[in-house]
Amino acid sequence: MEDGAQPVFAFGIIADIQYADIEDGLNFLRTRKRFYRNSIQLLRNATRRWEEQRVKCVLQLGDIIDGFNKRHDASEQALDTVIKEFEKSSADVHHVWGNHEFYNFCRETLLASSLNSAAKAGCGSDLMADDIYAYEFSPAPGFRFVVLDSYDVSLIGRDESSEKYKRSLKLLQEHNDNPDLNHPPVFYGLEQRFVKFNGGFSREQLLWLDEVLTLADQKQERVTVFNPICLAWNYEAMLSMLRSHKSVVCFMAGHDHDGGYYVDESGVHHITLEGVIETRPDSNAFGTVYVYEDQMVLKGSGRISDKVLKYP
Ligand SMILES: Nc1ccn([C@@H]2O[C@H](COP(=O)(O)O)[C@@H](O)[C@H]2O)c(=O)n1
Numbered sequence: 152m153e154d155g156a157q158p159v160f161a162f163g164i165i166a167d168i169q170y171a172d173i174e175d176g177l178n179f180l181r182t183r184k185r186f187y188r189n190s191i192q193l194l195r196n197a198t199r200r201w202e203e204q205r206v207k208c209v210l211q212l213g214d215i216i217d218g219f220n221k222r223h224d225a226s227e228q229a230l231d232t233v234i235k236e237f238e239k240s241s242a243d244v245h246h247v248w249g250n251h252e253f254y255n256f257c258r259e260t261l262l263a264s265s266l267n268s269a270a271k272a273g274c275g276s277d278l279m280a281d282d283i284y285a286y287e288f289s290p291a292p293g294f295r296f297v298v299l300d301s302y303d304v305s306l307i308g309r310d311e312s313s314e315k316y317k318r319s320l321k322l323l324q325e326h327n328d329n330p331d332l333n334h335p336p337v338f339y340g341l342e343q344r345f346v347k348f349n350g351g352f353s354r355e356q357l358l359w360l361d362e363v364l365t366l367a368d369q370k371q372e373r374v375t376v377f378n379p380i381c382l383a384w385n386y387e388a389m390l391s392m393l394r395s396h397k398s399v400v401c402f403m404a405g406h407d408h409d410g411g412y413y414v415d416e417s418g419v420h421h422i423t424l425e426g427v428i429e430t431r432p433d434s435n436a437f438g439t440v441y442v443y444e445d446q447m448v449l450k451g452s453g454r455i456s457d458k459v460l461k462y463p
């Protein structure tokens with residue numbers, strides 16, 4: 152990048168806001184504090200900054216409100232509060248669906264809600280069968296964003312009578328024989344991904360992604376992929392897909408609130424964003440990505456650190 156080069160555009164990123172109008176609490180294992188009420192203030196800090204920075208769009212990487220809202224019959228109210236905060240920004244907001252979206256709403260309700268941002272990309276009525284919430288759009292010429300649905304093959308968000316639910320249950324039980332399927336089969340290593348609060352990609356979604364990426368390769372575009380979770384049940388299929396398309400630059404996810412970063416041997420950047428919900432009120436957890444012709448530069452705020460993402 153030349154000195155003084157201007158970005159083509161910039162976009163905002165944020166994950167795991169998990170807003171709820173309740174007192175602070177802890178995660179399931181009681182090892183991490185969660186700041187449910189304050190998360191709206193951290194979102195406000197983000198939207199103000201993005202407005203100053205004139206970002207073109209924002210990617211909300213899932214778990215916008217917490218599952219506790221459902222227990223308090225407050226799902227709609229909490230969603231309304233968070234959406235109003237996002238609406239203060241003039242940028243288009245693209246929403247990814249995480250496990251907490253499905254704790255609060257069923258898939259049909261989500262499709263009809265303000266969390267269905269596929270319409271903003273011009274493909275609202277063009278989602279795949281089984282209401283798979285995956286879509287793509289071009290934020291600027293030469294660049295493509297893909298939103299994925301890794302709760303496509305999952306127990307959560309799928310009707311228990313559906314074939315997809317039955318196949319997902321069989322798959323999960325092949326790897327996890329705990330009576331509580333949210334309890335991981337092991338505490339270390341990759342097998343711990345086989346829990347009910349995770350999921351995976353159907354063959355249909357992978358075929359669609361392959362087509363999208365093939366076209367992007369041909370057009371010599373730079374692609375960033377957004378997904379709620381970093382380690383899907385069939386993450387191997389996703390990894391080989393990303394690595395086999397030269398257009399892919401970056402895979403961004405949320406869900407694991409500690410965050411993480413890795414650049415693989417194909418030069419694809421894998422970023423997991425630190426979650427807002429486990430961020431102290433005196434800090435922040437959002438980022439702005441400046442997109443240049445030869446690299447992207449992530450400027451993080453608070454817990455999120457800066458990164459230079461060279462194109463592979
Ligand atoms: N035995 C368990 C473990 C977790 N959950 C739920 O799964 C999600 C992840 O939990 P953490 O709080 O550890 O991040 C979350 O949605 C838990 O409510 C569970 O139900 N049973």
Ligand SMILES: O=P(O)(O)OC[C@H](O)CO
Binds near residue numbers: 214348406
């Ligand atoms: O956001 P939660 O409560 O579903 O927790 C997600 C887990 O921490 C993922 O490792």
